[in-house]
Amino acid sequence: MRALVKNPVLILIVTLSWFAVGTGICRAMTEDEANNIQLYEQLAPGVVNITSTVLERDFFFNVAPREGSGSGVVIDGKGYILTNNHVIADAEKLEVTLANGRKYTARLVGTDPDTDVAVVKIEAPKEHLVVVPMGSSDNLRVGQKVLAIGNPFGLGQTLTSGIISSLGRSLRAGDGSLMEDVIQTDASINPGNSGGPLIDSSGRMIGINTAIFSPTGASIGIGFAIPIDTVKGVLKDLIERGYYAYPFLGATLMTLTADSAKALKLPVEAGAMLVDLATGGPAQKAGLRGGSTRAQIGNNILIVGGDIIVKVDGQPVTDANQFLRYIRKLRPGDRIKLEVVHWKGGRDTVTVTLGERSSRSRRSKS
Structure with missing residues (x-):
């Protein structure tokens, strides 16, 4: 220490080093921290606050406004903003606040309750809008x-x-x-x-x-x-x-399990059994048959007697959810080939032209 005291330059260096360590100045920013900061500064201006006003009745049946809040993301320079359906559901008024504090009245463009997705639009100058680019969710990995x-x-x-x-x-x-x-x-x-x-x-x-x-x-x-x-x-x-056109088969289905098939003495072990058909729907028009009688298997009451779908477009059908996921990826007007097993025996291949399911929430563009 005596040597240090006699050397003012060394004293200054040591003092600055202690100060830097104590304040964290000398700690290098990690690559991950730098990435976080960069992305936040780049993209946060493209994320907006959405305030929705819903009219409700109070205890005395008086109409009273209730506000809710959520987020949205700017997807193009025209003012289209992506958000959740539940953020804007039943709203009488929508207000969007940009990151710069500017507020705009928004209109609902379209909504899809099935995917909980909605689009709203504001009339804002393009230079005030920061677009968040879309990537892909196809090759995501756990741990990313x-x-x-x-x-x-x-x-x-x-x-x-x-x-x-x-x-x-x-x-x-x-x-x-x-x-x-x-x-x-x-x-x-x-x-x-x-x-x-x-x-x-x-x-x-x-x-x-x-x-x-x-x-x-x-x-x-x-x-x-x-x-x-x-x-x-x-x-x-x-x-x-203003809405997404989902394909419509016009049938209620139930998964046929191996135990149920055995108890009912059916010639198949798995499939999607037609329980009920919509009158005039695509399935009924194609000649498919729904359930007609009740049967008790264990503690369950089943509607039986309908055709059993065992293949769709050549692919085996193991349960009703798998079949519905396949149908969901198609569009109204698409034709599918179904291989069905009839309740009283025999197999058929039936071609069905899918209809369009009526939307529960259609909003036309204004």
Whole structure:
């Protein structure tokens, strides 16, 4: 120490070194931190806050407005914004706040409850809009880094990070329909994050944050996002038609299990059994037959007697959900070949032209 005291230059160097260590100045930023900062600064301006006003009746039946809040993401320079259907459901008024604080009245362009996707539009100058680019959800891997940007609890422009925890999850939409191939992530998602983007490390949107699993209502590290490829599948129709045209078979189906087939003494072990047919629907027009009688198997009462679908377009059908997933990927007007086993024996190949399912929520463009 005596030598140091006698050397003012060394004293200055040591003092600055201690100060740098103590304040963290000398710590180099990690590559991951730099990536987080870059992506946030680049993309956060493209994430908006959406305020929805819903009219409700109070205890005395007086109409009172109730506000809700969610997130959205700008997808082009024309002012189209992607969000969740449940963020804007039943709204009488929609207001979008950009990251720069500017507010715009938004109109609902289209919505699809089945995928919990909606599109709204604002009339804003192109120079005020930052577009978040879309990637692909086709080749995602568990363990891959992801970022979520949104407005949890109304706190704008919040960034959280995590990984893809699982793929191929199933999730019930607010209307009860089953969403397939949902992304699970541990990136913190809370109320208000809904409709915001899930982003990969290259800055591409790979999903739309939609829900969390939590007994408390706050994030416990189990969040879900709609894959961007699912969004792309309905997006064009939502913008052009206001709704997505789903194919319609006109039949209620039930999975035929091996135990049920054995108890009913059927010549097949698995398939999708037709329970009920819509009058005048595609299945009925093609000559298929639905159930006609009741049968008790164990504690279950089944409607039996209908045709059993065992193949669709040459592919084996093992259960009703598998068959419906196949149909869901088609469009109205597509023709499918079904191999069916009749209840009283015999097989047939039947061609069915799919109809269009009436939408539960159609909004035409104004």
